[in-house]
Amino acid sequence: MAAQTVATNDTTAVDNDNAVDLGPASALSCRECGERFPLGPIFACEICFGPLEVAYDLPTGDPEALRKQIEAGPDNLWRYAPLLPVPADVATKPNLNPGWTKLVKADNLARELGVTGGLFIKDDSGNPTHSFKDRVVAQAIEAARAFGFTTLSCSSTGNLAGAVGAAAARAGFRSCVFIPHDLEQGKVVMAAVYGGELVGIEGTYDDVNRFCSELIGDPLGEGWGFVNVNLRPYYGEGSKTLAYEICEQLGWQIPDQLVIPIASGSQLTKIDKGLQELIKLGLVEDKPYKIFGAQAEGCSPVSAAFKAGHDVVKPQKPDTIAKSLAIGNPADGPYVLDIARRTGGAVEDVNDEQIVDAIKLLARTEGIFAETAGGVTVGVTRKLIENGVLDPSLTTVVLNTGDGLKTLDAVAPTTGPTATIRPNLDAFREAGLA
Amino acid sequence: MSVNVRIPTILRTYTGGQAEVTAEGATLAEVIESLEKNHPGIAARVLDDQGKLRRFVNVYVNDDDVRFEDGLGTATPDGAGVSIIPAVAGG
Numbered sequence: 001m002a003a004q005t006v007a008t009n010d011t012t013a014v015d016n017d018n019a020v021d022l023g024p025a026s027a028l029s030c031r032e033c034g035e036r037f038p039l040g041p042i043f044a045c046e047i048c049f050g051p052l053e054v055a056y057d058l059p060t061g062d063p064e065a066l067r068k069q070i071e072a073g074p075d076n077l078w079r080y081a082p083l084l085p086v087p088a089d090v091a092t093k094p095n096l097n098p099g100w101t102k103l104v105k106a107d108n109l110a111r112e113l114g115v116t117g118g119l120f121i122k123d124d125s126g127n128p129t130h131s132f133k134d135r136v137v138a139q140a141i142e143a144a145r146a147f148g149f150t151t152l153s154c155s156s157t158g159n160l161a162g163a164v165g166a167a168a169a170r171a172g173f174r175s176c177v178f179i180p181h182d183l184e185q186g187k188v189v190m191a192a193v194y195g196g197e198l199v200g201i202e203g204t205y206d207d208v209n210r211f212c213s214e215l216i217g218d219p220l221g222e223g224w225g226f227v228n229v230n231l232r233p234y235y236g237e238g239s240k241t242l243a244y245e246i247c248e249q250l251g252w253q254i255p256d257q258l259v260i261p262i263a264s265g266s267q268l269t270k271i272d273k274g275l276q277e278l279i280k281l282g283l284v285e286d287k288p289y290k291i292f293g294a295q296a297e298g299c300s301p302v303s304a305a306f307k308a309g310h311d312v313v314k315p316q317k318p319d320t321i322a323k324s325l326a327i328g329n330p331a332d333g334p335y336v337l338d339i340a341r342r343t344g345g346a347v348e349d350v351n352d353e354q355i356v357d358a359i360k361l362l363a364r365t366e367g368i369f370a371e372t373a374g375g376v377t378v379g380v381t382r383k384l385i386e387n388g389v390l391d392p393s394l395t396t397v398v399l400n401t402g403d404g405l406k407t408l409d410a411v412a413p414t415t416g417p418t419a420t421i422r423p424n425l426d427a428f429r430e431a432g433l434a
Numbered sequence: 435m436s437v438n439v440r441i442p443t444i445l446r447t448y449t450g451g452q453a454e455v456t457a458e459g460a461t462l463a464e465v466i467e468s469l470e471k472n473h474p475g476i477a478a479r480v481l482d483d484q485g486k487l488r489r490f491v492n493v494y495v496n497d498d499d500v501r502f503e504d505g506l507g508t509a510t511p512d513g514a515g516v517s518i519i520p521a522v523a524g525g
Contacts, residue, residue: 044522045444047479048479049444049491213520214440216443217453228522229522315502
């Protein structure tokens with residue numbers, strides 16, 4: 001069994017003898033200044049406040065052997081355990097075991113959009129709590145175990161709260177999660193049903209986030225593992241598995257173009273990190289790819305910065321139906337700008353009406369009911385093609401990160417029965433439905 | 435003007451472990467100057483080489499993010515609460 005450090009938010013008490021068993025993870029490294037820190041429940045650089053991320057001693061040697069090892073692994077994200085901050089025996093521990101979701105070849109949607117190079121939907125609504133958040137929480141749970149936390153918490157726009165509640169229930173942690181008070185009912189119920197504590201905060205997500213950041217520095221939050229605050233470096237790594245899966249499902253190839261939603265921007269940056277790791281390990285051929293970021297017009301700080309040519313992101317007050325993307329002050333925004341520009345991609349946004357249209361388009365063409373974030377990525381894909389920014393002759397993967405049942409409010413006003421009739425054939429004929 | 439400043443964990447080495455300290459100043463810039471006088475080294479952690487707020491630092495005066503106000507010029511009324519918080523997010 002792995003030795004454990006004492007759970008604490010005091011950075012000076014972090015274990016420095018590598019006793020924490022998080023597999024190939026070797027240290028935390030500042031993305032801004034490069035300063036390195038021992039593995040621990042810390043998230044910001046003491047020198048410059050920059051975000052910390054996990055640095056690895058990744059496997060070296062024959063890529064073919066590693067590819068075979070991965071392919072022989074479980075049908076969940078633990079097939080990539082050698083590339084993640086988790087112990088080697090992670091698959092034996094109680095966890096929701098998310099991942100290995102479908103990569104759907106979307107030929108009908110491709111016809112509608114004029115895509116000829118192959119269009120795929122990476123459908124992460126198939127995860128245990130129906131959003132990609134199960135991936136990141138699965139990583140955070142392992143870090144929480146390693147650091148000896150017994151309470152799991154988070155600030156959430158809804159999906160994460162459900163993922164934390166469910167994972168905590170399965171893994172035997174107490175959970176107490178914080179959400180804006182006015183979320184969609186589906187997300188509130190999904191977050192509450194697992195039996196942990198759910199607290200509505202009177203404010204926006206950014207207010208919730210600020211509250212949690214203060215709580216963590218206060219004795220009131222001592223000993224709590226906030227998956228997206230003090231466990232954030234580990235949590236974020238779960239999004240890399242989207243990149244791994246997409247490439248493996250395409251026959252170990254990187255797609256030419258990816259369209260990814262942006263809330264904090266973490267997912268997009270980690271997918272890029274995952275692709276770069278696959279190239280470095282020799283698991284895929286090194287080739288150019290373009291990353292496109294997708295936002296809702298009512299919360300588009302990164303898109304606005306991209307279009308204005310800025311490298312910093314001016315915060316906005318969110319007002320959109322895409323509540324899972326409604327982060328007005330996205331911490332990873334500057335990195336998203338760097339990646340979109342480095343890869344030759346772009347960041348674009350669509351309005352609420354376009355989001356709803358896109359949800360219905362995906363449902364009608366592929367039988368996939370996406371949450372509003374999926375409407376954002378499909379809507380942005382359509383807009384980028386219309387504007388000549390996204391090349392329809394290239395292989396394109398569009399992410400759907402959550403299930404439409406969570407955001408029924410968005411489509412309910414314009415979606416319902418075609419007709420309501422008396423239960424007889426004459427009525428059916430009269431309705432013109434035959 | 436006297437204000438209360440909440441200090442994040444990673445800066446408490448400069449305040450002798452205190453989570454909250456008092457500082458003087460009519461604007462955020464003056465408050466940071468005052469903090470630096472009493473806790474040398476702290477300003478360089480919060481401000482970059484050009485003297486601007488570092489991009490991964492969020493500062494709130496009472497409940498307002500100073501980036502929505504006047505940045506370092508944001509007024510800090512007597513008795514205000516100032517919070518310095520590392521930027522993190524994730525839905």
